[in-house]
Amino acid sequence: MTSVFLVTGGSRGIGAATALLAGSGGASVCVNYVANQKAAEAVVSQIEDAGGKAIAVQGDMAVEADIVRVFEACEAALGPVTVLVNNAGVVDTEGRLEEFSAERIARIINLNVTGALICAREAVRRMSTKNAGRGGAIVNISSMAAPLGGPATYVDYAASKGAIDTLTVGLSREVAMEGIRVNGVRPGIIDTEIHASGGNPNRARDLAHTVPMGRAGTAEEVAEAVLWLASDAASYVTGTTINVSGGR
Numbered sequence: 240m241t242s243v244f245l246v247t248g249g250s251r252g253i254g255a256a257t258a259l260l261a262g263s264g265g266a267s268v269c270v271n272y273v274a275n276q277k278a279a280e281a282v283v284s285q286i287e288d289a290g291g292k293a294i295a296v297q298g299d300m301a302v303e304a305d306i307v308r309v310f311e312a313c314e315a316a317l318g319p320v321t322v323l324v325n326n327a328g329v330v331d332t333e334g335r336l337e338e339f340s341a342e343r344i345a346r347i348i349n350l351n352v353t354g355a356l357i358c359a360r361e362a363v364r365r366m367s368t369k370n371a372g373r374g375g376a377i378v379n380i381s382s383m384a385a386p387l388g389g390p391a392t393y394v395d396y397a398a399s400k401g402a403i404d405t406l407t408v409g410l411s412r413e414v415a416m417e418g419i420r421v422n423g424v425r426p427g428i429i430d431t432e433i434h435a436s437g438g439n440p441n442r443a444r445d446l447a448h449t450v451p452m453g454r455a456g457t458a459e460e461v462a463e464a465v466l467w468l469a470s471d472a473a474s475y476v477t478g479t480t481i482n483v484s485g486g487r
């Protein structure tokens with residue numbers, strides 16, 4: 240049976256690397272994006288050029304109606320989703336909590352937490368053997384910010400990823416008997432464009448010296464862990480979150 244991956248935020252960074260690795264392994268891939276259609280289409284083209292099947296579907300993963308629509312579009316084009324990679328996430332500028340507006344905090348929580356919960360809900364509704372689904376896997380993209388807390392950087396973002404770690408544990412136990420495994424990956428400092436959106440494009444390089452391995456990681460290194468957790472090779476693994484952080 241061909242795996243069908245839905246990668247939220249699959250147009251750039253860790254999501255794009257995950258989509259490409261899944262596609263190169265023979266999976267069909269739905270590449271979700273919110274704004275950057277060109278980037279999403281480039282990921283789709285790379286998968287197609289390598290002989291795979293993929294589609295790009297726009298949708299804001301902080302909006303329930305968009306999430307449902309993306310699942311439906313994915314299913315209509317590629318078949319039932321067998322792997323959800325709950326990856327779309329945002330940071331904001333660095334600072335102290337006392338400086339953060341309610342709007343900023345809400346933007347982070349709405350996408351990183353509420354959106355991820357609704358995406359997982361839609362996956363369970365479709366995958367659960369209890370609902371006549373065929374089972375599947377969910378991989379939640381957390382962050383090392385969750386255990387480290389992001390002090391004087393972005394505790395709101397770190398807290399959102401703490402919620403993701405709890406989602407992984409709780410949901411994995413809730414659906415363990417229904418053919419669904421739920422795991423997570425905690426990337427450390429990974430060289431992607433997310434740091435530019437947080438106001439410091441050089442953040443990954445600037446902080447490389449704080450990593451025991453002395454360097455930032457790549458999106459591809461994170462994707463390897465995601466693909467393993469999603470695969471049958473991890474058939475007895477659920478409720479676990481793997482650190483991909485160079486020892487940080």
Ligand code: NAP
Binds near residue numbers: 276427428
């Ligand atoms: P990135 O390079 O900034 O890419 C973000 C992706 O998410 C893009 O594909 C973007 O789509 C999409 N996206 C943003 N808002 C969205 C929304 N509302 N709905 C749907 N898609 C949306 O980020 P990244 O570094 O790859 O991060 C991916 C995940 O890893 C995030 O959850 C992040 O918190 C986590 N993480 C990253 C690091 C790191 O150091 N990079 C470390 C720990 C955890 P468009 O292209 O359309 O804008």
